[in-house]
Amino acid sequence: MGQRMSCRERSESALFVAVENGDLQMIEAMVEADPTVLGMTSGYGKQSALHLAAAYGQMEVLSMLLDQFFLYTNTDALNRYKQTPLMVAAMNGKLSCVKKLIESGAFILNFDSLQGRTCLHYAAYYGHSDCLQAVLTAAQTSPVANTWGFSRFVNIRDESGATPLHLAARQGWSECVHTLLDNGALACSSTGGNGYPGSTPLHFAARGGSLECIRELLAWGADRVQPDAFGRIPYAIALKYKHQACAALLNPSSAEPLVWPLQLRNMTDLNPEAKELLEKALMETNEEREKAILNETICSVPSTSPSDAEVNDNTSEASDVELCCICFENLCTIEIKPCGHQMCAHCTLALCCHKKPDIITAVPEVPACPFCRCSIANLVAARIINSATELDISPSKPRISRKSWNSSEGSSSSFKGLSAVGSFVKIAGRSSGRVAAECNEASDKLLHMDARDSPSCHVS
Structure with missing residues (x-):
């Protein structure tokens, strides 16, 4: 029962x-x-x-x-x-x-x-x-x-x-x-x-x-x-x-x-918008590395970033924009504090990653602005200025119109292959006071090589 x-x-x-x-x-x-x-x-x-x-x-x-x-x-x-x-x-x-x-x-x-x-x-x-x-x-x-x-x-x-x-x-x-x-x-x-x-x-x-x-x-x-x-x-x-x-x-x-830099990890007050831009740039850079690695295998990795065509379409909407004067490829999306100079997120990452510190024995040095050499206290997201907005631009931040850049782009394909990481790696061993000048000098050399040799010349 x-x-x-x-x-x-x-x-x-x-x-x-x-x-x-x-x-x-x-x-x-x-x-x-x-x-x-x-x-x-x-x-x-x-x-x-x-x-x-x-x-x-x-x-x-x-x-x-x-x-x-x-x-x-x-x-x-x-x-x-x-x-x-x-x-x-x-x-x-x-x-x-x-x-x-x-x-x-x-x-x-x-x-x-x-x-x-x-x-x-x-x-x-x-x-x-x-x-x-x-x-x-x-x-x-x-x-x-x-x-x-x-x-x-x-x-x-x-x-x-x-x-x-x-x-x-x-x-x-x-x-x-x-x-x-x-x-x-x-x-x-x-x-x-x-x-x-x-x-x-x-x-x-x-x-x-x-x-x-x-x-x-x-x-x-x-x-x-x-x-x-x-x-x-x-x-x-x-x-x-x-x-x-x-x-x-x-x-x-x-x-x-490419590894998230220790200098940026130690910035406790890093602007959230700037951090998101830098993380996106880090992901895009590593995805390019992954594509090169996986091209040797039968595997393919789905991309998590927008396609190149989509990026170009979004960029072309602004008729007059500021291009990064280090890589001459991407828009200036990061503003350095306190000096106010601007550069793209890819170049900002390359600036902090070009020298890997020893985590055990050395304290990571605070990166310096490549234009004025002042210590970088913080990074914020820069505003993209369109042609309808008036803004004073300093000589160290040249404003390049999209039309003029497109016209020069046709005469040189070498600039198109110049990456932000490669730019900083090549200038890392030189004296820090001549970074911007040597970038322009390297660019002139690339143009000269392009005109003298072949339009297919590519600098990695």
Whole structure:
């Protein structure tokens, strides 16, 4: 014979059904009749009412439990696996519930009993970048930043040694990888402890086969030749799991990618618009490198930047624009502070990347303006001026009309092959006071070579 449910079991079942369905009136009536009902847990998982509300995204129920019945609820209640409602909300991507729980005092540094993971691990593993950013924002202002330190929290490890960056890279969540790196996650962090080697996020991304994650990690300085506990580099991992395109980019014999400069990372007050332009330029430069590498294989990587035709169409809309007087190809999109000189994002990156500092022994030098040699304090997004706007232009920032540039473009194809990175690499070893003058001198030489030899002459 079956056993009948007790009154408390029926009350427990009715409470959890009401929480799942968002029945506020039923929940309020049950709690007012017996406040201890909120201490009940459901089934094998021992989920509380807060856990269920966070899992199902019942924001109104969650707010009522935290605000109206706060005396009978625990924001850090634990289920069978010692997971808090904040962890459950993070793993299910319920952003409003995550914010409400943090606002109500939920502790962000709790560890579960499964693998020793925090809410940050769960948000990264399940790819919820909005929840990830909410937890990171809260960590900057919570007591965790004062006791643990924000950088330590971002790079917190679970029982297997994996950081949130490892988990996001393994699952292929490139947006989460970018968010973590932007907040100080270490691209070369290892799962090994006490000096023993382990796997890096690049090993995890190579196993998962995510090109986007590999791009992000390489752009932030991930080491392609760092071995894991078995002596394997990421290239070998990609070959093992048959990710041919990833293996081509991770091959140590291929050209190194352009890395996000340390000087720009240390600019805490870097203008967001300027940063977005610089990140786009970095991605475009590395995509050109990827195309050259993958042309030797049968693989092809989809481009994430606009096509050349689209860029040219957008550029031609401005009849009178300022071209970068270093590369003479791109518009001036970055303005240097405090001097006010302008250059394109590609040349700005090349200015900061032409000399790679030693991270261990040397402090990265503050880059100097190539026009006046003053130290660069900050970078902001420059405004593109059209022909209808009047603006005084200094001699160091020549204003070149699009029509005149097109006419000169037909007589010389050498300028078209001159890249921003190549320009700075060629002038990096010369004296710093003659940068702008030597650029013009090099340009004249290229024009002379073009007229003397052949219109197909190309300078890389």
